[in-house]
Amino acid sequence: xxxxxxxxxxxxxxxxxxxxxxxxxxxxxxxxxxxxxxxxxxxxxxxxxxxxxxxxxxxxxxxxxxxxxxxxxxxxxxxxxxxxxxxxxxxxxxxxxxxxxxxxxxxxxxxxxxxxxxxxxxxxxxxxxxxxxxxxxxxxxxxxxxxxxxxxxxxxxxxxxxxxxxxxxxxxxxxxxxxxxxxxxxxxxxxxxxxxxxxxxxxxxxxxxxxxxxxxxxxxxxxxxxxxxxxxxxxxxxxxxxxxxxxxxxxxxxxxxxxxxxxxxxxxxxxxxxxxxxxxxxxxxxxxxxxxxxxxxxxxxxxxxxxxxxxxxxxxxxxxxxxxxxxxxxxxxxxxxxxxxxxxxxxxxxxxxxxxxxxxxxxxxxxxxxxxxxxxxxxxxxxxxxxxxxxxxxxxxxxxxxxxxxxxxxxxxxxxxxxxxxxxxxxxxxxxxxxxxxxxxxxxxxxxxxxxxxxxxxxxxxxxxxxxxxxxxxxxxxxxxxxxxxxxxxxxxxxxxxxxxxxxxxxxxxxxxxxxxxxxxxxxxxxxxxxxxxxxxxxxxxxxxxx
Amino acid sequence: xxxxxxxxxxxxxxxxxxxxxxxxxxxxxxxxxxxxxxxxxxxxxxxxxxxxxxxxxxxxxxxxxxxxxxxxxxxxxxxxxxxxxxxxxxxxxxxxxxxx
Ligand code: HEM
Ligand SMILES: [Cu+2]
Numbered sequence: 001x002x003x004x005x006x007x008x009x010x011x012x013x014x015x016x017x018x019x020x021x022x023x024x025x026x027x028x029x030x031x032x033x034x035x036x037x038x039x040x041x042x043x044x045x046x047x048x049x050x051x052x053x054x055x056x057x058x059x060x061x062x063x064x065x066x067x068x069x070x071x072x073x074x075x076x077x078x079x080x081x082x083x084x085x086x087x088x089x090x091x092x093x094x095x096x097x098x099x100x101x102x103x104x105x106x107x108x109x110x111x112x113x114x115x116x117x118x119x120x121x122x123x124x125x126x127x128x129x130x131x132x133x134x135x136x137x138x139x140x141x142x143x144x145x146x147x148x149x150x151x152x153x154x155x156x157x158x159x160x161x162x163x164x165x166x167x168x169x170x171x172x173x174x175x176x177x178x179x180x181x182x183x184x185x186x187x188x189x190x191x192x193x194x195x196x197x198x199x200x201x202x203x204x205x206x207x208x209x210x211x212x213x214x215x216x217x218x219x220x221x222x223x224x225x226x227x228x229x230x231x232x233x234x235x236x237x238x239x240x241x242x243x244x245x246x247x248x249x250x251x252x253x254x255x256x257x258x259x260x261x262x263x264x265x266x267x268x269x270x271x272x273x274x275x276x277x278x279x280x281x282x283x284x285x286x287x288x289x290x291x292x293x294x295x296x297x298x299x300x301x302x303x304x305x306x307x308x309x310x311x312x313x314x315x316x317x318x319x320x321x322x323x324x325x326x327x328x329x330x331x332x333x334x335x336x337x338x339x340x341x342x343x344x345x346x347x348x349x350x351x352x353x354x355x356x357x358x359x360x361x362x363x364x365x366x367x368x369x370x371x372x373x374x375x376x377x378x379x380x381x382x383x384x385x386x387x388x389x390x391x392x393x394x395x396x397x398x399x400x401x402x403x404x405x406x407x408x409x410x411x412x413x414x415x416x417x418x419x420x421x422x423x424x425x426x427x428x429x430x431x432x433x434x435x436x437x438x439x440x441x442x443x444x445x446x447x448x449x450x451x452x453x454x455x456x457x458x459x460x461x462x463x464x465x466x467x468x469x470x471x472x473x474x475x476x477x478x479x480x481x482x483x484x485x486x487x488x489x490x491x492x493x494x495x496x497x498x499x500x501x502x503x504x505x506x507x508x509x510x511x512x513x514x515x516x517x518x519x520x521x522x523x524x525x526x527x528x529x530x531x532x533x534x535x536x537x538x539x540x541x542x543x544x545x546x547x
Numbered sequence: 548x549x550x551x552x553x554x555x556x557x558x559x560x561x562x563x564x565x566x567x568x569x570x571x572x573x574x575x576x577x578x579x580x581x582x583x584x585x586x587x588x589x590x591x592x593x594x595x596x597x598x599x600x601x602x603x604x605x606x607x608x609x610x611x612x613x614x615x616x617x618x619x620x621x622x623x624x625x626x627x628x629x630x631x632x633x634x635x636x637x638x639x640x641x642x643x644x645x646x647x
Contacts, residue, residue, distance in 0.1 A: 217629050253640055304632055305639060317646035323639070 010520035032117035038103030052086035060477035076460040077146035084149030096269035100411045107512035108202045110193025112522045115186040126176040133169035137162040153240040153251040164230045171226045174219045181215030195530035202510045202534045206293040207272025210300040214261045222258035256307035264303040270407035280508045281357035282349030285535040288341035295334035302331045313387045328378035355429035359410030362437045366402025391451025397444045421517040422498030428490045435483040442476030560617040570611045
């Protein structure tokens with residue numbers, strides 16, 4: 001793909017920064033290098049994820065048996081809200097773009113940095129400020145919010161907890177998301193290396209591009225909605241509050257006009273990562289490159305038109321319910337296009353089942369279960385029965401955690417050697433994926449069954465008849481805890497103690513594998529010229545001379 | 548070089564202050580119409596009129612104050628696309644409100 005990128009062991013970006021001093025904490029906190037910013041996001045996100053996962057395990061502990069076990073009902077309400085808010089706004093929405101988009105987008109298109117490096121640093125700090133506001137809202141008098149992560153009216157106007165501050169935090173986080181999106185769109189339009197036409201871009205770049213547009217166009221809607229809720233709480237304007245003549249369903253419309261496209265902010269970059277990993281480990285060019293690239297754009301667009309499938313039982317008109325149910329089925333098409341193309345890529349490939357590939361396999365199974373049960377919920381008639389039950393809880397954990405969460409680990413295990421120049425313990429990594437997969441299904445599959453049987457969502461207590469399913473799920477949460485410790489521990493240990501490894505241990509061919517590991521400050525010794533298709537493995541021979 | 552010339556071309560479009568003032572006055576006039584109309588009952592048309600006026604105002608702001616009128620085609624394409632998305636979202640929302 002590229003010539004003239006022969007790695008002559010330049011100083012890595014760890015040794016050379018963008019600030020005056022190359023070492024010390026400030027050379028990180030004030031760095032405009034996209035790679036350092038990506039790693040700072042990784043650190044922050046790892047902490048938030050761990051905290052929220054522990055909250056999840058605590059909830060499961062409470063639910064191990066009927067009645068009060070380890071916490072009071074109000075505490076449970078706050079904990080599921082906090083768990084949801086952290087997982088959604090601090091982990092899964094920013095996750096892939098902020099960490100891997102930042103680190104690898106410029107590398108994959110052969111650029112020296114993003115288009116606006118300072119804006120990038122600003123996005124990071126806005127993210128941190130948003131996170132701090134969430135923390136502050138927990139400790140101020142009034143108490144942590146208890147509305148669930150959806151902040152539905154009228155409860156969010158009535159609740160005495162610190163709603164205004166907590167949702168203002170979401171407002172602030174939105175800005176971080178918008179600015180990152182803006183940065184990526186500009187970078188992709190303006191900074192591609194010579195020879196890299198639109199259809200020579202790696203598919204992760206296409207996915208990030210589609211995602212960035214959703215971030216820019218959809219996020220302002222939630223921003224305005226949040227401001228209106230704050231106004232409603234402070235001044236009783238009467239926009240949403242039915243007691244004042246407002247329309248609570250309007251809130252749900254506005255909320256989901258953002259939050260449904262937001263689920264594509266979560267999943268599209270993950271699909272991009274899958275399209276990177278499969279060719280590398282199947283040693284075969286991707287099947288249906290254009291179909292995959294275009295289906296990202298199609299998902300991004302159709303994703304705008306289905307939001308009210310979250311509102312089938314909220315008292316919407318029948319016309320709207322039927323139309324949104326129909327539209328929901330259409331989004332399944334481009335997602336199906338992707339899954340079939342991935343599977344076709346593996347057909348007759350020479351598959352090398354290294355840990356990143358195993359993560360992707362686990363993704364395909366879990367995401368397919370999540371996606372197909374999404375159709376069960378998108379069908380109007382079945383949703384009336386399943387709405388707000390554990391079936392929904394199972395569904396969204398399968399798509400968000402089993403889908404994007406799994407791919408977060410896949411991406412980490414795929415790009416780890418490039419980011420740190422070291423290798424993790426492969427054996428432990430294999431055990432990690434396997435245990436994760438078992439734990440996941442143990443933890444969440446019973447929730448489908450419970451939901452189908454009528455166990456309502458967001459309940460602190462339950463009838464005796466559900467108790468064995470709850471018990472299995474709780475045991476699953478313990479196995480999950482062990483799996484996560486194994487998976488994250490392996491990475492943390494290897495950052496410091498892992499064996500040094502070559503610049504291209506997997507035999508990848510996209511541009512990030514054409515430079516040394518870890519990359520130098522400006523990514524390449526000289527800007528590469530692109531001559532090959534993105535997944536053309538015939539170039540591996542000529543790449544041997546590069547390092 | 549090509550790029551350089553392009554940039555210069557941009558700077559030639561300096562809108563006179565008077566235009567800004569006229570547009571501003573126009574916006575104020577439209578706002579007062581919106582406020583007045585809110586007090587008159589137009590039945591089903593109330594919302595339509597309010598949205599129409601808002602659309603005209605955005606058009607003015609985007610073209611004049613935000614200079615989109617003098618920008619490259621690509622900006623306009625993206626703007627129109629996002630505008631259309633918004634329109635579709637409005638239309639879909641009204642499937643609920645109209646038939647409730
Ligand atoms: C150790 C891993 C996890 C465990 C044990 C866990 C467990 C739970 C439990 C027990 C609930 C409450 C269900 C209810 O009472 O209705 C819940 C809710 C939720 N979880 Fe998780 N979860 C985990 C990971 C995740 C991840 C990775 C995500 C997102 C990426 C996530 C997103 C959510 C959301 C959005 C809610 C809904 C909160 C609400 O109702 O407002 N969870 N989880
Ligand atoms: Cu949705």
